[in-house]
Amino acid sequence: MDVVSSKVRSRMMAGIKGKDTRPELIVRRFIHSNGFRYRVHDPKLPGKPDLVMAKYGLAVFVDGCFWHRHQGCRYTTSPQQSSERWQEKFKQNVLRDSQQRNQLLELGWRVLVIWECGLKQPSPDLSWLPNFIKTSRKPFMEWPVIS
Numbered sequence: 289m290d291v292v293s294s295k296v297r298s299r300m301m302a303g304i305k306g307k308d309t310r311p312e313l314i315v316r317r318f319i320h321s322n323g324f325r326y327r328v329h330d331p332k333l334p335g336k337p338d339l340v341m342a343k344y345g346l347a348v349f350v351d352g353c354f355w356h357r358h359q360g361c362r363y364t365t366s367p368q369q370s371s372e373r374w375q376e377k378f379k380q381n382v383l384r385d386s387q388q389r390n391q392l393l394e395l396g397w398r399v400l401v402i403w404e405c406g407l408k409q410p411s412p413d414l415s416w417l418p419n420f421i422k423t424s425r426k427p428f429m430e431w432p433v434i435s
Contacts, residue, residue, distance in 0.1 A: 350402045
């Protein structure tokens with residue numbers, strides 16, 4: 289049973305943004321302050337990555353743990369009401385994310401997924417990011433990795 293009324297829950301869910309989220313802005317500010325330039329939500333690329341750094345061949349997604357199902361994360365919870373409907377929604381999200389990543393990799397892009405949980409502390413440690421952008425040749429990476 290939900291702890292809030294369906295009307296309140298509907299209002300709460302409607303308030304969830306898909307672009308310019310707090311975690312996304314943290315990453316954008318950090319990258320920009322380190323001298324990197326990027327495009328935001330490029331519609332020409334599969335999945336409209338949150339940041340596109342063409343010079344480095346890098347597409348960055350800043351994903352919410354709840355909606356994109358970060359494996360092993362404590363924020364990857366599931367609602368109790370209409371659980372079958374939610375599980376189907378989550379399954380579709382994960383499948384779509386996977387397809388979009390694969391399309392980007394096939395096009396020669398490197399893909400980085402930064403999970404929301406890694407940005408929750410007051411001063412998230414993104415010191416590894418500039419070096420990753422410039423030198424890494426890994427085609428795909430997730431941060432943080434939860435084992």
